[in-house]
Amino acid sequence: MESSFDEKELGLASLKLGLKMDQEGEDPEKTLAFANRALKALDKNDKPSLLVAMALQLMGSANYSLKRFNDSLGYLNRANRVLARLEEEGSCSVDDIRPVLHAVQLELANVKTAVGRREEALVNLTKCLEIKEMTLEKDSKELGAAYRDLAEAHTAVLNFKEALPFCLKALEIHKKQLGHNSVEVAHDRRLLGVVYTGLEEHQKALEQNELSQKVLKNWGLSSELLRAEIDAANMQIALGKFDEAINTLKGVVQRTDKESENRALVFISMAKALCNQEKFADSKRCLEIACGVLDKREMVSPVEVAEAYMEISMQYETMNEFETAISLLKRTLAMLEKLLQEQHSEGSVSARIGWLLLLTGKVAQAIPYLESAAERLKESFGSKHFGVGYIYNNLGAAYLELDRPQSAAQMFAVAKDIMDVSLGPHHADSIEACQNLSKAYGAMGRYG
Structure with a gap:
């Protein structure tokens, strides 16, 4: 009896120490050791308890810090199940469960984002917000920050329509609590x-x-101001105000460091404005300057540089410089493959390379890129995301081009199913997928 009491006390002490170390961002290996000791001492029978859930959450957090993402997900999912049982059985106060549940959901979102499963992470972030809405004052600053976090997460996966209401709520709260300035x-x-x-x-x-x-x-805040001015120039370009954009950028470029990413971004935007004015030689010169800067920043800021290369490749594509665009995208892909959290970008770049190879008649080369893109984007956004549908549509077109109508029909059928679910059966792209399927069946008839 005494030894079991001592063991529980030891487990509690280990849990407290581990949670403190985790909060302060100290050595995750030591945190993991305390979490492990706590879990072994507290998880003695099949009965769920809040302390076991807390130990499991700590195991998940420490493993996340050590980049052991699969282990982290295992512990966090188990913590989630324990908390669900506690809530179901009513054996623990909801007020005690909520803070632990919030920590588990937030950590699940972090892990899923780290492995590129951003669409799934959004579900966990939404649950975090729901918990905060239940526990915080409706105009608290912390709630405002939670609304903005969710808006940013939606923006990262291009769900702008879903991001808008959360962003407006965050703005409203912050204006009320902190003032317009x-x-x-x-x-x-x-x-x-x-x-x-x-x-x-x-x-x-x-x-x-x-x-x-x-x-x-x-x-x-000069650095943030520079980025905001570059954003403004891009908005002016979108509105067709090319001369205004160029003037804005000329003012910004003088305040950037020669080797900085900001300088590269200025020249990329300048190139876009000049390209819209059909000044292609000047536009290419700007892109070359940008690439010269980015080349030296690849190791320092790989994600930002990869995003910039994607933008540059799109501009070369606009000027029908397809080989240069493909070459830059392949370079981008090699960078992204080393970054687990950028799996969604890896899928998008792979899809783009496949599409450009298809466009330039290199059909057999396009297929592995499109297949890889479909797998990556399914993992990031789910199998019914419209982006996955477009890739299957392109795969169908590639197989049709290679006189493989049966394979083409399979791809077009998958594309049609996805489009019907994600865009609705009457959307122009869903109708096109249906027509492509008919075309493939027609070709099968000819070859049959």
Whole structure:
């Protein structure tokens, strides 16, 4: 009896120490050792308890810090099940369960984001917000931050329509609590600008950007102000105000460091404005300068550089420089393959390479890129995401081109199913997938 009491005490002490170390970001190996000791001491029978859930959450958190993502998911999912049983049985107060449940859901979102499963992470972040809505004052700053976090997560997977209401709620709370000139409000407005750009409401985006810039200027946040000015130039380009955009960028470029990513971004935007004015030689010169800067930043900021290369490749594509675009995308893909959390970007780049190879008649080369893209995007966004549908449509077109109508029909059928679910059967792309399927069946008849 005494030894079992001692063991439970030891487990509790280990749990407290582990949680403290985890909170302070100390050595995750030591945290894991305490978590393990706590779990062994507390998890003695099949009966669920809040302490076991807390130990499991700590195991998940420590494994996440050590980049052992599969182990982390295993412990966190088990913690989730324990908490669900406690709530079901009513053996523990809901007020005690909620903070632990929030920690588990947040950690699940972090792990899934780290392995590129961003669509699934959104489900966990939404649950985190629901818990905060139940436990916090309706206008608290913390709730405002939670709304913005969810808006950012939706924006990262291009769900701009879903991001908008959360971003507006965050802005409303921060204006009320901190005033119009707070940095938080400036950050909300900058994000709102990105969301409106995604929704192609460029004038609204520019208005939010200008309001954000005023605050950033007042606070002397020069680096963030530079990014906001580059965003403004891109919005001006989207509105067809090319000369205004070029003037904005000329003002910005003088304030950037020669080797900085900001300088590269200025030249990418400048190239876009010049390309729209059909000044292709000048546009290419700007892109070459940008690539020269980015080349030296690949090891320092791989994610930002990869995103910039994607943008540059799209501009070469616009100027019908397909070989250069493909070459840059292959370079981008090699960078992204080393970054587990960028699996969704890896899928998008792979899809783009496949599409460009298809466009330039290199059909057999396109197929492995498209197949890889379909797998990556299914893992990131789920099997019924419209982006996956477009890839299967392209795969169908590739097989049809190679006189393999049976394979083409299979791909078009999958594309049609996805489009019907994600876009609705009457959407133009769903109808096109249906027509492609008929074409493949027609070809099968000819070869039959």
